[in-house]
Amino acid sequence: MQPTSPLRSEAVVHTLITTHKNADLDGIASMLAAKKLYPEARIVLPGSDSPQFRHFFVQSLLYLFDLIPFREVQPETIKTLVIVDTRQKDRIGELASLTQSQDIALHIYDHHPPAPGDLRGQIHVCGETGATVSLMVPLLIQHSIRLTPEEATLLAMGIYEDTGHLTSNSTTAEDFESLAWLMRQGAHLPTVGDVLTRELDPEQVRLLNEMLDSATEMSVHGTPLTLTRLSRETYVPDLAFLVHHFMRMEKISVLFLMARMDGKIHLIGRSRLPDMNMGALMQHFEGGGHTAAGAATIRSQTLAQVETRLLRLLDTYMPRRFQALEIMSTPAHTIGPTVSFRSASQTMTRYNVNALLVTEKGDTQSLLLGLITRQIVEQGLSHAMDTTLVQDYLISEVETVPPDAPLHLIQDAIVGGKQRVLPVMDPRHGIVGVITRTDLLQLMVKEQEETPSAKDVIPTDHQPRTRDIINLMRERLPSKILALLADIGKSADQSGCNAFVVGGFVRDLLLYRKNEDIDIVVEGDGILFAKAFAATRQARVHAYSKFGTAVITLDDGFKVDVATARTEYYTAPAALPEVEKSSLKADLYRRDFTINTLAIQLNQSRYGTLIDHFAGQKDIKDKTLRIIHNLSFVEDPTRIFRAVRFESRFGFSIGKLTVRLIENAIRMGVFKRLSGARAMGEIIAILEESDPVPSILRLHEFRLLAALHPAMALTETTTQLLMESRKALDGYELMAEDSNCLRWLVYFMVILTPCTSGEAREVCRILRLAKWQEDLCVRERQQADHCLKRLAKELPLDNSILYARLHVFKTEVLVYMMAAADSNRTRKAIAHFLSRLRSVRPEIQGRDLKNLGLPPGPRYKKILIQVLDAKLNGLLQTKEDETAFVARILSDTGRQNGNLELIK
Template identity: 50%
Template sequence: MNTFRNPHAGNPGSTLPGHHRRLKGEPVHETNPTSQDGLTVITTHINADFDGISSVLAAHKLYPGSVVVLPNAGEKKNLKNFFISSLLYLFNMKRSTDIAGKQVSRVVLVDTRDLSRLGEVAAIINEQAPEIHIYDHHTDLPDALSGALEVIRPTGATATILTGLIRERGIELSKEEATIICLGIYEDTGSFTYASTTPEDFEAAAWLVSLGANLDIVSSLIAKELDPAQVALINEMLNRSERRMINGVEVTLVTLALEEYIPDLATLVQKMMRMESLGVLFVLAGMGNRIHVVARSCLPEVDCGAILSDLGGGGHPFAASASIRNMPLAQVEERLGALLAARVKPIRTARHLMSAPAITAAPLLPLSEASRLLTRYSINALVVTTFDDESEQLLGYITRQVIERALSHNLGACPVQDFMFSSVATASPDTDFNTLVDRIIGDKQRLLPIMENDRVAGVVTRTDLLNLLVYSKEHARPEGSEVSAPPHYPKQKPVVSLMRERLSKEILDLLKQIGHVARDMGFGVFVVGGFVRDLLLRRQNDDIDIVIEGDGITFAKAFAEMMGARINTYTKFGTSVIIFPDGFKVDVATARMEYYPSPAALPEVETSSIKLDLYRRDFTINTLAIRLDPDGFGTLTDFFNGQRDIKEKRIRILHNLSFVEDPTRVFRAIKFEQRFGFTIGKVTREMIKNAIHLDVFRELGGLRVFNEFRQILEEENPIPSILRIFDLGLMEIIHPGITRHNELIDQLDEAKKVLAWHDLMYTDEPIERWIIYFLTLLAPCDREVSEVVARRLMLPPKYRKILTEERFHARGAYTWLTHGLPAANSDLHRQLSPLRTELLLYVMAISKGEAIKKSISHYMSQLRHITLSIRGRDLKTLGLKPGPRYGEILADTLAAKLDGQLKDRDDELAFAAGYL
């Protein structure tokens, strides 16, 4: 937003940057501060932050004949005032008493428009009515001052706006001045991490750095270490924090009664925000006869500036403060609570809270079948409906408690309609949170059906409300517990800045296109899973998985056609793969839920919502989703505390039957643990042991085991994962004969080294790295064990042959190398040429002598590329009749060439002619 207002009619004059125009008092290079028009005074708000101070200096460069008056600048002995006092030589600094009685014709306000925050300068404005110029990045403030010149834009810092003017006018800045102005930008943007940061902030800082701004000074003043008193205060803030759900938004409140003034309270508030990953934080601190309020928000639903303006304070939507005199702390807390209730925008409606699709039952369904539905979907109530051609008639609902009691009386054959609750209130998807509470709690309903277009779109349950009302960050997972509750209110935050930082422009544009197309088709759309996880971990991952709330295949076909791409579809699972002309792929899936008919069986799949789609996944770190629709693009959605587990470096399952239903998740847990340097959580480890004890792997298909094990062996360094598999006793799943023998670790380390050597020497030669590690594990095993392993893992013929045949050819070559070195080049070539590269590297890994490794290296780097220039037709020209003799002659000729006896084609022909 660019704001320009002209409350005084006059010549608009020329245009200034940023879509504002020159009126009266455009900055000019004045030289006489006491001209006939009177003084030009520059000021900012009380208790100025670094942005205010930096903006004063920048404005002083634009109004060089001006004087600077900082309200209350000398009252507190804190870092900022020490900083000001050390830089007085840069300002034409005056106290308010110095200009008392003098005519002031112009007041330049920076970083504020609030008359109540101007200290002594407010009296000058009221008494003398000077012309006012305003430079500010706080937009849409109520009861704000108006100015003859206003430059108001929603940048991260006011200093950014003034830097643009200085740069346009070609005004010179010293290194010291550039450093000070840069300091304000860094502070008010949180070193470019706050959601309010704009591209203009980056550009301004970059220009200042090019002028010599000292970032060491900036960082030392902004990122200073906490002293013991501040650490103790943060601990007190954590202990006194209270989380409230206000209109569906989680707001953290801290109330403190302090004996003395604490400087830099805002810094401590910001640190607490980061430490606890809070969305909204209000801190009320009683200090003497004042109550200081500091607010921070990462959510657009909570405008800190607007809320605190009603308490006489101000700021912008993401950060604000207020200072209140002569009012008890309890009264301020009460007023703030009322303001939050009135000002926080509701973000939760039934559409956000409901579980969809609703699991329904026909009225004549037997209670025994209804009980199985509840177990299958892990729910506690069923909606009872009937269908006709155009609508769905809601008849009522039935709970697990009612069904279980009926079953205890041997009434399993009775239909659900005989025992359902038939009087049921409903709501629409747009019903607000408070109304939902009234209908569920007031009407004492177990669940509330959400109706849309004469159909049940979903349900909001009593548990949904409890999760939203009660479960704060501490309660979302009880102490000592790891397993997530079923889907509930998600934590959301914008990550657009991170996406811009980490993703290429091509990927970012692609995601935006996907969002637009899905929106136009009426579908919800998310990028999910490993892509989001690795984005937060700042790891490269271009494997894009898209989930569509709607028809994923229909979306994929439309998007592929628009992009000129191919598509492969899998109707059974509702999935598609879009293949672009350059080979890049995007996986698209319909949001779905799964249930497992028996342990280790493949899941049955049904269409679902994004919440239930994420709930079917393996670990919390893989349950994160980012919205791609234009209205919510870049919003991270976290139902299961995946962000916390990433921060705490923990692998955690979503429910206790996770490994029973899909034992392959055990291998994935190990893979992620080692890849990211995480730790498998205590409860998750117990569930792994329980799955092994129950022998759920017995029914697991060999191909599924092979795929998971192969992925582990394809990791950059699979050795820690292999050893973890041995520690957990999982290698027996493949075969008990694969043991952790004394030489195994050394051989695996050698395998890693030879692969690194191969990557360095033969970067263009593709190999299947996992084979080398797998063969190393099988090294002590005989042919019979190899056959059993191949059958157990259901290996494709190519890999079966490597394990059961070619591996033993390689062992023969190893035996020959052990006893046959040194050897002629021709003999070395004869022994090693039948072996594929993976087998050669395997032999290098298991060999103990350097001579063997050097011989194989010599073959791979020198000998295997040597070929003959002559062919069979050359032998025919020499007069030799075609036949088996051709092969013998060519082989002997090649051997001679390998041994250095032949140099060129003529030598080869002469050698072959000798056979005639």
């Protein structure tokens, strides 16, 4: 909406004009333009009653502004507040209080993109021009307002400075049109040039030198940028001028200045990149701006805290400079020149491509002759040219790019050159890949999705799916856990970092499964946060600086795992990953499945916000297990075990693509590079599940067991024995008062039953089992098999004989024997031993034998065994019975030998 002609003549009790704090030339010039539209208005500068402009020309025009100090403003008389070059109330200082009054009309003129918290005026003239002056000039023209040459010159300065001398990416046609009108009004461009390129005074030279000394050059996504710092006790005006001078002098594309002054951090950013939104980035610091420039004032934070947060945000806002090597598809599909059209069509169908490179073998590498498209081939086939050779109709004029070619060259070749497929050529290795139109389109769509827009500013580093799940948390979580999570969020706010509870805890919350294993990811320094939080609870902290992790142990023994948000990369398939600090999204990206990538933010302002970068909620709803990227299993084959385990545990299905990628990874032989200890750790996790049998069968279906060792192949007998093992384990746990049986060992013994003794030992050593575990799985299991055969022939037996047969075996072997027994009679006998006989011990001891007159010696053991046998057979009930029994033994022995001396 634009002001109408009565605006200038209406009687206004009091009209104020203002702009943002630390006003630049565009803000100053726009206030002057507003003064021409509202001649009875007074101008108030926020944050300063006595502004000091360094350039003489601007100072000489201050009389035109009709300035009034804020202390003289009487709010009760104000009817209209005119705000130029901003629409954020936080940026107009003490005048922000006037925007809350229902009696004061707001008239807003601003060229910055929309942002959360924008004021909305009764008159609202906003558009994305290079400068606010360019929005106001058409209004001056509409109301036939003429300017003096000095006024026109000042307005031209505003346009020139905010558009980088009409060279920034934010410059629009409206800026040129406005400047043309200003020149017709007498704007003096030499004066504009003198002001904008004026010489530095001694103090500015010192500041510039300090900026140069503290400058740090870095690269984000392949894009270079410079970060510099200043520190002063009092406010320094004209920082924007210094930033502009610094960029021009050093030929910098992206620059950030962090200046600590008057107890606050002033952050200024400038960019010459067309695909970076500086204003949207500054909104995270409660500032603003447009695509090429932005600024913010930050309170209660240090330079280090601001820098840390800025660098995190740059991971999103800095455009990525993709190279051909990152975009290309491999391998490149090729055919020879003497291939027929019919064969070429079949090859394109097989690989689902629309173009093929035509090559012939050279001395050291394949030589590129050209390319053939599906369109050419299909047209030929429609004319019965089935046997026509490709070499007769190939496209020979083909552009290529090197592996390090930037995106703009790739776009020029594919879009500008209308080339369907672009070969990527390495001087030493020849054709290393191709870039198709689809590859380029997918990249451009991805960039569009991930590039933040000023019209859709995101509250975190990336743009995930989010929803509020506070009510679900309150419904499902114990009050103790809720209070703990809330305290973690408060501590994160105090530490100036973002904290999230992630992974299995969040997954199981959505699945309505109990899980109180709390894993916290911190964007920042996880160890420092852990120590700060522990101090509020008088808790203990064990930190692991190498990995940026810590474990907090509360006074009741409850533990919380804390990790610094990190990314990881693999130097080779199946190798352990290298890790480095990163963002939440990168931290979640390194996880195994989408259902484990969900996070809940704990900071107070966003407490209870579920963050879903990888559609994990959808996969939970669809009961589908899906990996995050296609090389996941190649990088870490142990994820295949976890896929199988989760599929059974949650009743999910492994997605079709994920199944194919599992099969591909196994076919590639990735497990040959995997350490046995890591593989065994995942196998144990599967075997410890309440019912691991479906997972074991799934491992067999994927031929994963055979991939570890060819002898580990399930048979029908083994499968049946696995099912019996589960029954035996469940039965044992019901009868045992204190179950100390390692469930996984029982199942693992069963898995090894098809193996010979030598093969079983080889498997145990490949998987790095402990020596006692190996002996149990091989030697003791074989002894157990022999014992089962013996029992089958001997039963029924006296309890003492049954005890003698079985007491030598560990619990795991006995449970295995229950499962492997051929008859219920044998199973009942073993169960009887476990539940009734195994714990039987004589009450009488060696000292009792000594009191009966028997000197210490080998006979002690023999007599105690006799007592045990009698007790097992139900002949002895009490210690008195045992004492009398021993006395009879001694008496009978004495009579047989004549005196006790002979039995000493």
